[in-house]
Amino acid sequence: MSDMRTLPVPEGLDGMRVDAGLARLLGLSRTTVVGLTETGAVLVDGSPVGKSDRLATGSRLEVTLPDPPRPAAPSVELVANLHVLHDDADLVVVDKPVGVAAHPSPGWTGPTVLGGLAAAGIQVATSGAAERQGVVHRLDVGTSGLMIVAKSERGYSALKRAFRDRTVSKHYRALVQGHPDPTRGTIDAPIDRHPKHDWRFAVVAGGKPSVTHYEVIEAFPAASLCDVTLETGRTHQIRVHFAALRHPCCGDITYGADPALAQRLGLDRQWLHAARLGFPHPADDRWVEFTSPDPDDLRSALDVLAAQA
Numbered sequence: 001m002s003d004m005r006t007l008p009v010p011e012g013l014d015g016m017r018v019d020a021g022l023a024r025l026l027g028l029s030r031t032t033v034v035g036l037t038e039t040g041a042v043l044v045d046g047s048p049v050g051k052s053d054r055l056a057t058g059s060r061l062e063v064t065l066p067d068p069p070r071p072a073a074p075s076v077e078l079v080a081n082l083h084v085l086h087d088d089a090d091l092v093v094v095d096k097p098v099g100v101a102a103h104p105s106p107g108w109t110g111p112t113v114l115g116g117l118a119a120a121g122i123q124v125a126t127s128g129a130a131e132r133q134g135v136v137h138r139l140d141v142g143t144s145g146l147m148i149v150a151k152s153e154r155g156y157s158a159l160k161r162a163f164r165d166r167t168v169s170k171h172y173r174a175l176v177q178g179h180p181d182p183t184r185g186t187i188d189a190p191i192d193r194h195p196k197h198d199w200r201f202a203v204v205a206g207g208k209p210s211v212t213h214y215e216v217i218e219a220f221p222a223a224s225l226c227d228v229t230l231e232t233g234r235t236h237q238i239r240v241h242f243a244a245l246r247h248p249c250c251g252d253i254t255y256g257a258d259p260a261l262a263q264r265l266g267l268d269r270q271w272l273h274a275a276r277l278g279f280p281h282p283a284d285d286r287w288v289e290f291t292s293p294d295p296d297d298l299r300s301a302l303d304v305l306a307a308q309a
Contacts, residue, residue: 004063005026005061005062005063005065005107006060006063007060007197007199008058008060008061009055009056009058009059009060010025010057011057012253012254012257012258012259013025013057013253013259014055014056014057015055015056016054016055017051017053017054017055018033018037018042018044018049018050018052018053018054018055019033019034019051019052022063024253024269025199025253025254026063026107026199032109032110033051034051036064037050037051038051041063041064041065042062042063043062043063044056044060044061044062045060046062065106065107082094082096082097082113082116082117083095083097083292084120085290086288086290087151088151088283089155090154090155090282091150091151091152091155091159091281092122092124092148092149092151093146093147094147094149095144095145095146095292096113096139096144096145096146096147096274097144097295098141098142098143098144098269099111099141099142100113100116100141101141102114102132102135102138102147103131103132103138104132105131108141110141113147113149114132114133114134114135114149117149122151123151124149124150124151125150125151125153125155125156126153127150127153127156134149134150134151134156135149136148136150136156136163137163137168137233139274140236140239140272142270143269143273143274144272144273144274144292144298145172145273145274145277146276146277146290146291146292147274154282154283157282158282159279162279162280166231168278168279169229169276169279169289170229170230170233170274170276171227171274171276171277172228172229172230172238172274172275173225173226173228173272173294173298174225174228174238174242175223175225175226175298175302176223176224176226176242176247176248176249176271177222177247177248177250177257177261178222178246179216179224179247180214180216180224180247183215183216183219183224184214184216185213185214186212186213186214187210187214187241187242187245188209188210189241189244190205190206190207190210191204191208191210191235191237191241192204192206192208200254201234201235201236201240202240203240203241203244208234210232210234210241211232212229212230212231212237212238213230213231214229214242215227220306220309221305222261222305222308223261223305224247225302239254239272240255242255243256249270249272250262250265250270250271250301251265251267251268251269251270251271251301252269252270252271252272255270257270264304265304265305266304267301269297271301273292273298275291275293276290276291276292277289277290278290
């Protein structure tokens, strides 16, 4: 079986090579995209294209993604890059690098958090769907930072309840284009799949209630660094909400970020990092909290902005 994706080329990818553009758009590695072009699985307006062909806004992409193979054990390097911050009988907290998915999914052939934990000999809870057992919340492939995975059934139930009851504190750092006004506020706007492009999400009337709080903590001439907290945990919530304010996360081409600014900052993903995570521990309800520093690529982008300022 295979997964067929049909979608338009967004403005942010206009003029970009097929391998680079599709890798960014679909969250695939460039090697994977090159393989798809070599087998004729990538069509633009009905015709096969090569890896170095250029994309044009408004063209219709058709990409046939094969079912993911059974994931192989990740390398020792990947396991080390996961940065296991805490490991006990009920849960494990990892610092997820960019380019790693939370769990296997159709079309994704890259590394996963669950695969890395398995390779490290860490067994997770069996609750949840087969491909994401133990996963109580997720981060996008292009978002780095803190994730919890349940190891015990008690841990899974308690953590899912904590997320549902909003007793989990999630702080993200987001570098967004421009300068949000006011500099501290709440974005309360429902989110659902985009009515025309179901490969992404949008603020949609009748969508799922979604609430994001933000505060600008540092302003640069071209962008603002924000501390962001979530009341809800919708897919792409921070990215969608800031895009709706016309302040997309820097580097987030899918949601309208300026490719020229992303290039100037050396970004090939959205500037978004899950920096702090606190929750009541399933064993005794004591409050535990973990932090993660900005990864190198995100720090470099801030250095560029600071130097220009």
